[in-house]
Amino acid sequence: MVKLTIDGKIIEVAEGTTVLDAAKMLNIEIPTLCHHPKLTPFGGCRLCIVEVKGVPRPLTSCTTPVAEGMEVTTSTPALEDLRRTMLELILSDHPNDCMVCEKAGDCTLQELAYFYGIRENRFGGERRIYEKRDGNPFIERDMDKCILCGRCVKVCDEIQGVGAIDFAYRGFKSKICPTFERDLDCEFCGQCVAVCPTGALTGKMWQLRGRQKDIKEIDTTCSYCGTGCNLTLHVRQNEVVRVTSKEDTWNEGWLCAKGRFGYSFINSPDRLKKPLIKRNGEFEEALWDEALDYISAKLKEIKERHGADSIAGLSSARCTTEENYLFQKFMRAAVGTNNVDHCARL
Numbered sequence: 001m002v003k004l005t006i007d008g009k010i011i012e013v014a015e016g017t018t019v020l021d022a023a024k025m026l027n028i029e030i031p032t033l034c035h036h037p038k039l040t041p042f043g044g045c046r047l048c049i050v051e052v053k054g055v056p057r058p059l060t061s062c063t064t065p066v067a068e069g070m071e072v073t074t075s076t077p078a079l080e081d082l083r084r085t086m087l088e089l090i091l092s093d094h095p096n097d098c099m100v101c102e103k104a105g106d107c108t109l110q111e112l113a114y115f116y117g118i119r120e121n122r123f124g125g126e127r128r129i130y131e132k133r134d135g136n137p138f139i140e141r142d143m144d145k146c147i148l149c150g151r152c153v154k155v156c157d158e159i160q161g162v163g164a165i166d167f168a169y170r171g172f173k174s175k176i177c178p179t180f181e182r183d184l185d186c187e188f189c190g191q192c193v194a195v196c197p198t199g200a201l202t203g204k205m206w207q208l209r210g211r212q213k214d215i216k217e218i219d220t221t222c223s224y225c226g227t228g229c230n231l232t233l234h235v236r237q238n239e240v241v242r243v244t245s246k247e248d249t250w251n252e253g254w255l256c257a258k259g260r261f262g263y264s265f266i267n268s269p270d271r272l273k274k275p276l277i278k279r280n281g282e283f284e285e286a287l288w289d290e291a292l293d294y295i296s297a298k299l300k301e302i303k304e305r306h307g308a309d310s311i312a313g314l315s316s317a318r319c320t321t322e323e324n325y326l327f328q329k330f331m332r333a334a335v336g337t338n339n340v341d342h343c344a345r346l
């Protein structure tokens, strides 16, 4: 264990812990943009700088491991001034169109600009303006708003293991893009969207569907497969407008394309909400009791005429484990056949 002092508070942490994480354990907040707790440190945004006694210049706390007897100060007028300058530099070629940006109200960059009271910018000059031309079906890539924090590149490589995007070019021309600047063609897990601290990456389906402040968040479980990832449905006026997942869930906030983007069926007007019975060649809405009595009578009739093994039951990966258990029990114990299968084997 290593003992150090942060802002006058003594703490003992495991060797290898970063100063940023040690400060977090003491509930000391240090601003960051490029840091993400699930990704390897980058030290790119320089906002997490701290002063360490005996070291002549500030150090980035996300990349500095703790050392025995270290004395760290996280906030001084000089550090705050440097942070404000860094933010001004980051914002110097930013579009600042918070009024129409999907991320407004949920944007780390906007939040920090507010906290540091940045209105005017001393560093006006050339701007990076990119055409929004990515034809992929899910992810809106508004690279004018990219601050090159690298979170999307890291998550795609370190978590998803895909490596669909990377930094290209150098200096002011640096940008994040797929190989040869082609349209994004990847797994569309949306992990990059989830970690982007600005409005550079958002969901195409979310556009103009509601500000975060008007959204009611409802935690639920994904029904697409037996993995059962935790989802948060963002509901506005009784319509699901976005899906996210929280970092403190067992799936750590990571989802697949189906869980994150495959939710339009929930709002579909074509969705079946009542059972249908075919009469005279036409489907007609029925009551549940009526439909269940009909199924029961038909199953009995088939069983009597052709035997239980003439009946088969096909269950679904969309059901819960308990529902699938009940279904096979019903087929075996009530119908009397082992002809049970599951859509996941198709």
Ligand code: SF4
Residues within 6 Å of the ligand: 094, 095, 096, 097, 098, 099, 101, 102, 103, 104, 105, 107, 108, 109, 110, 145, 198, 199, 200
């Ligand atoms: S990314 Fe953030 S700071 Fe930039 S325009 Fe959108 S809300 Fe505003």
Ligand code: SF4
Residues within 6 Å of the ligand: 152, 155, 156, 160, 162, 163, 164, 165, 184, 186, 187, 188, 189, 190, 191, 192, 193
């Ligand atoms: S959607 Fe997933 S696979 Fe595609 S770029 Fe983003 S993180 Fe990588």
Ligand code: SF4
Residues within 6 Å of the ligand: 145, 146, 147, 148, 149, 150, 151, 152, 153, 176, 192, 195, 196, 197, 198, 200, 201
């Ligand atoms: S797209 Fe978002 S996550 Fe990726 S580098 Fe730019 S700001 Fe960071």
